[in-house]
Amino acid sequence: MLQSGDTAPAFTLPDADMETFDLLSTRGRQRVILYFYPRDNTPGCTLQAADFSDHEDEFARCDCIIVGVSPDDALTHAEFRDQHGLSVRLLSDTDAEVARLYDVWQAREVDGVKKMGVARTTFVIDKQGVIRHVLRDVTPRGHVAAVLKLVKELDT
Secondary structure (H helix, E strand, O other): OOOOOOEOOOOEEEEOOOOEEEHHHHOOOOEEEEEEOOOOOOHHHHHHHHHHHHOHHHHHHOOEEEEEEEOOOHHHHHHHHHHHOOOOEEEEOOOOHHHHHOOOEEEEEEOOEEEEEEOOEEEEEOOOOEEEEEEOOOOOOOHHHHHHHHHHHHOO
């Protein structure tokens, strides 16, 4: 399981506009807040994405970009973004390949049925591509404020 001090696995995924995001392209330039979430248009996922979008300027002042990843396709991401006025970049991991790389593709029991899905997890990655913080089993409410505090502490 990935932890603080590990190098963040490289990946390339399409975003809601079908443009490619390559994690390696951020090295030496920006920190990355990489958050994995289960699905577009669920209450918790909407709250989390809206909260990150509302605080995107504060993260930008700390040299951070915010990237959300879920198994939804790019078209679903575009509709989700447009419907809720989101500004953060949403990446499509339809085959859960990146979720597996980051150890967030996990078995869960829902109504007595075991299903595979994304465990809500956030990674704070520094400019050198090193994971500085891992937040697992995230509760959406208050999460963005906690991540912003961690990012600001990296500068002290």
